[in-house]
Amino acid sequence: MLVNSLNFLIFFGxxxxxxxxxxxxxxxxxxxxxxxxxxxxYGIAAWQMIPLLFTATTIFYFLGFAIRRGNEKKxxxxxxxGVCIGVGLLLYFKYLNFFIQSFADLFNTIGLKAxxxxxxxxxxxxxxxxTFRLISYIIEVRRGKMVPTKDFVVFAxxxxxxxxxxxxxxxxxxxxIPQLTNKRTFNYGLASDGxxxxxxxxxxxxxxxxxxxxxxxxxxxDIPNQSGSTLFITAILYSIQMYTDFSGYSDMAIGxxxxxxxxxxxxxxxxxxxxxxxxYWRNWHMSLTSWLTDYVFMxxxxxxxxxxxxxxxxxxxINMVVVxxxxxxxxxxxxxxxxxxxxxIPLILSxxxxxxxxxxxxxxxxxxxxxxxxxxxxxxxxxxxLVIFRADNIGQFWDYIxxxxxxxxxxxxxxxxxxxxxxALFIVIMFILEWFERGKEFALSTFLTKNNIVFxxxxxxxxxxxxxxxxxxxxxxxxxxx
Amino acid sequence: xxxxxIKLFVFAxxxxxxxxxxxxxxxxxxxxxxxxxxxxxxxxxxxxxxxILMGSSVGDTDLLPHAFQDSLNLSTYNLSYGAxxxxxxxxxxxxxxxxxxxxxxxxxxxxxxxxFYGSSGVNDxxxxxxxxxxxxxxxxxxxxxxxxxxxxxxxxxxxxxSHFKKQxxxxxxxxxxxxxxYYNEFGTEVFKDRHDSLGKWSYNKNPKxxxxxxxxxFIEDFxxxxxxxxxxxxxxxYAVAPTYMALNKELLQxxxxxxxxxxxxxxxxxxxxxxxxxxxxxxxxxMNPKGxxxxxxxxxxxxxxxxEK
Amino acid sequence: xxxQDVLNQVQEIFQDQLDDESIILTNESTANDVDDWDSLTxxxxxxxxxxxxxxxxxxxxxxxxxxxGEMIDNILNKLN
Numbered sequence: 001m002l003v004n005s006l007n008f009l010i011f012f013g014x015x016x017x018x019x020x021x022x023x024x025x026x027x028x029x030x031x032x033x034x035x036x037x038x039x040x041x042y043g044i045a046a047w048q049m050i051p052l053l054f055t056a057t058t059i060f061y062f063l064g065f066a067i068r069r070g071n072e073k074k075x076x077x078x079x080x081x082g083v084c085i086g087v088g089l090l091l092y093f094k095y096l097n098f099f100i101q102s103f104a105d106l107f108n109t110i111g112l113k114a115x116x117x118x119x120x121x122x123x124x125x126x127x128x129x130x131t132f133r134l135i136s137y138i139i140e141v142r143r144g145k146m147v148p149t150k151d152f153v154v155f156a157x158x159x160x161x162x163x164x165x166x167x168x169x170x171x172x173x174x175x176x177i178p179q180l181t182n183k184r185t186f187n188y189g190l191a192s193d194g195x196x197x198x199x200x201x202x203x204x205x206x207x208x209x210x211x212x213x214x215x216x217x218x219x220x221x222d223i224p225n226q227s228g229s230t231l232f233i234t235a236i237l238y239s240i241q242m243y244t245d246f247s248g249y250s251d252m253a254i255g256x257x258x259x260x261x262x263x264x265x266x267x268x269x270x271x272x273x274x275x276x277x278x279x280y281w282r283n284w285h286m287s288l289t290s291w292l293t294d295y296v297f298m299x300x301x302x303x304x305x306x307x308x309x310x311x312x313x314x315x316x317x318i319n320m321v322v323v324x325x326x327x328x329x330x331x332x333x334x335x336x337x338x339x340x341x342x343x344x345i346p347l348i349l350s351x352x353x354x355x356x357x358x359x360x361x362x363x364x365x366x367x368x369x370x371x372x373x374x375x376x377x378x379x380x381x382x383x384x385x386l387v388i389f390r391a392d393n394i395g396q397f398w399d400y401i402x403x404x405x406x407x408x409x410x411x412x413x414x415x416x417x418x419x420x421x422x423x424a425l426f427i428v429i430m431f432i433l434e435w436f437e438r439g440k441e442f443a444l445s446t447f448l449t450k451n452n453i454v455f456x457x458x459x460x461x462x463x464x465x466x467x468x469x470x471x472x473x474x475x476x477x478x479x480x481x482x
Numbered sequence: 483x484x485x486x487x488i489k490l491f492v493f494a495x496x497x498x499x500x501x502x503x504x505x506x507x508x509x510x511x512x513x514x515x516x517x518x519x520x521x522x523x524x525x526x527x528x529x530x531x532x533x534i535l536m537g538s539s540v541g542d543t544d545l546l547p548h549a550f551q552d553s554l555n556l557s558t559y560n561l562s563y564g565a566x567x568x569x570x571x572x573x574x575x576x577x578x579x580x581x582x583x584x585x586x587x588x589x590x591x592x593x594x595x596x597x598f599y600g601s602s603g604v605n606d607x608x609x610x611x612x613x614x615x616x617x618x619x620x621x622x623x624x625x626x627x628x629x630x631x632x633x634x635x636x637x638x639x640x641x642x643x644s645h646f647k648k649q650x651x652x653x654x655x656x657x658x659x660x661x662x663x664y665y666n667e668f669g670t671e672v673f674k675d676r677h678d679s680l681g682k683w684s685y686n687k688n689p690k691x692x693x694x695x696x697x698x699x700f701i702e703d704f705x706x707x708x709x710x711x712x713x714x715x716x717x718x719x720y721a722v723a724p725t726y727m728a729l730n731k732e733l734l735q736x737x738x739x740x741x742x743x744x745x746x747x748x749x750x751x752x753x754x755x756x757x758x759x760x761x762x763x764x765x766x767x768x769m770n771p772k773g774x775x776x777x778x779x780x781x782x783x784x785x786x787x788x789x790e791k
Numbered sequence: 792x793x794x795q796d797v798l799n800q801v802q803e804i805f806q807d808q809l810d811d812e813s814i815i816l817t818n819e820s821t822a823n824d825v826d827d828w829d830s831l832t833x834x835x836x837x838x839x840x841x842x843x844x845x846x847x848x849x850x851x852x853x854x855x856x857x858x859x860g861e862m863i864d865n866i867l868n869k870l871n
Contacts, residue, residue: 006634006636006637020483076851143851143854143855144855144857145855145857186483186486188483188485188486191486192486192489195490211648293830294830297830298830298833298854299850299854301830301831301834302834302837302850302853302854303850305834305837305838306838312831312834353831354831354832356827418652419652422648422652457493457496460493461497461500464497464643465643468641468643468644468646469643469646469647469648469651470648471648
């Protein structure tokens with residue numbers, strides 16, 4: 001059940017009415033409803049994994065208490081245990097996945113047909129996301145930054161909250177659990193803001209990302225027969241696909257949360273308007289990067305604090321490799337992380353890593369050339385990183401790069417211009433809207449509320465018409481696989 | 483909460499009404515499809531002909547409808563669709579019979595070698611979905627698109643906008659090009675840049691049938707197609723079309739195994755050197771106009787004997 | 792040294808390290824209240840504080856502070 005499907009609309013409609021009408025202001029019952037809804041939602045996608053999710057939740061619920069009550073030594077031990085369980089779960093399932101694939105490949109090469117369907121079902125959806133929530137919880141308890149919650153339903157909701165279980169954002173317990181225990185009344189402003197954000201997220205996903213997928217995928221499936229210019233443009237399109245797909249999903253999740261009265265943590269802050277890689281990572285998949293900053297980078301940085309810049313570089317490189325490997329057991333992800341880690345070195349050595357310069361514009365709101373060039377440079381660096389990320393293996397990445405440097409018929413663009421032109425138009429509109437709203441939560445936050453209702457609704461009508469007409473075959477969200 | 487629900491409701495109602503404005507746009511779509519409006523003519527009941535030619539792209543390149551019409555004195559129309567498999571041809575046949583007067587005779591081409599090849603997904607069986615979109619105003623077409631999992635079964639019931647597809651809208655907006663293919667008055671697609679495009683293809687003397695590629699649904703529809711003709715008392719000729727390779731004997735055997743007694747099988751004279759001559763072909767699968775004359779004449783002679791029966 | 796002395800010295804370190812004379816710290820100050828005090832500059836501040844008071848924190852201690860007050864208590868503990 002994809003969040004941008006009709007089935008989800010029906011599912012959410014039912015939850016919404018029960019939540020706000022019979023259960024109005026009954027926080028405990030609302031939590032029970034969310035708990036059931038979340039497990040139903042997860043169960044529809046992967047019912048086999050419900051015992052795993054539930055058991056892990058129960059273990060960490062009790063671990064939280066034990067850490068709180070235990071003495072220093074015991075607490076430290078239990079925290080380590082918890083982190084090991086969490087990380088172990090992640091490693092086991094991600095590597096098991098990897099093994100299954102290898103075995104299936106092996107079967108296929110010796111002529112036996114491996115049944116992919118049945119193998120794929122057992123992949124634990126959202127495991128990278130919910131294990132990170134579990135780990136975050138015990139570390140925060142251990143650091144004394146929060147009191148473990150007594151209410152199991154509250155805790156289970158924090159782990160399995162249906163808008164975010166499949167692919168984040170990864171909420172922190174300190175900000176999310178209090179929202180579950182507090183009374184939630186219907187907030188008109190928040191709910192309509194949520195609706196706007198959902199429409200915006202759907203537009204990014206269904207008008208842009210899904211259509212880009214139909215252009216990008218065939219190119220990746222047939223790299224040797226592509227010209228350099230095709231590969232170059234496809235790489236750029238993939239960067240845009242990645243952004244619109246994942247930020248589109250995040251917007252939808254956050255919007256759904258808002259309608260239910262929750263503030264889910266922000267995941268993207270206009271990452272393609274950043275001027276260096278360090279800035280980029282502070283604005284891209286923010287819930288993951290801030291998680292890793294707090295629980296991987298900071299402890300390392302504290303440990304290495306007497307080593308000066310060298311310690312900092314080491315901490316960053318380790319951190320970025322972890323960011324990469326979080327996506328899965330593949331060398332491409334490790335290389336992707338290492339690549340980004342190395343990009344930090346010049347920034348640290350030149351000192352620009354520590355400075356946070358505000359982006360200035362002229363009177364018309366247009367940035368200065370120097371900043372534009374920096375943004376373009378950052379975008380291209382990120383794009384190269386995403387080529388590594390997208391590749392199935394290192395060999396394919398090399399094929400891609402070699403194909404790009406094949407200058408014999410570099411300019412023979414083999415992409416379908418008929419498909420590309422209308423899409424390019426939408427991409428430009430999106431970036432212009434985002435540019436002028438970049439101080440706001442998302443591109444439609446205030447741009448529409450400033451206008452009268454006729455303009456506003458016409459704009460929604462336009463987007464919804466486009467959602468119908470432009471939507472191609474429904475594509476799964478890229479981040480569902482991580 | 484009340485305000486929110488009322489607003490949401492008003493929005494939904496307004497959009498629902500707005501959506502219905504697109505009924506007009508949807509219904510004039512076929513008229514704007516200047517390239518190929520044959521399916522619309524089928525649904526409008528305007529294909530009232532004696533002889534109907536069917537097949538995949540070989541039906542366009544290898545057959546000369548005017549020659550059939552003149553020498554057999556039968557009004558003739560071509561309902562071949564490039565890349566279309568038997569499942570799609572069956573769909574055309576059913577709707578032809580439903581909305582038009584019955585033809586006396588149908589000639590359906592069988593592509594040498596590849597007739598039964600195809601993957602087996604409902605959505606990927608040589609079914610020309612792109613041709614269905616211009617005529618989506620017909621309910622039969624929408625039902626078919628639902629079966630083919632190409633439109634949402636629920637949404638398509640009440641949202642007219644869900645009847646529009648990006649690809650088709652783009653096709654309509656895009657200006658017509660000089661070198662675009664076109665359809666002649668017999669319904670044959672004329673390929674502008676396919677004549678005599680002699681490539682370095684070689685003649686396969688001993689083609690093998692690849693059972694891995696065979697789609698069993700095609701065989702079923704192959705039989706079904708014959709049954710429909712039989713029930714409706716239409717003479718049917720299954721005519722094997724030559725490709726630039728020897729006749730695939732294994733395919734021929736499968737065709738024979740699945741032939742009803744009522745169906746007439748025509749196999750071109752494969753001893754004729756013309757069918758081995760590169761200069762009669764436009765590419766390995768299709769004949770050029772020169773080759774089409776040879777094949778058409780041979781097929782006309784065969785058809786005469788069938789008509790005399 | 793009492794709570795206030797430590798606070799004053801820490802404040803000077805902050806002003807010096809973050810290059811901002813206008814920083815005023817209280818026991819309740821957090822990273823949210825001071826511009827440029829983030830996870831990166833935090834380490835620079837910690838290193839400077841350790842040097843100034845000639846003490847050494849454990850990682851756990853550094854990661855547990857919720858505000859300036861807790862950090863100051865930690866420093867006082869080490870000094871006594």
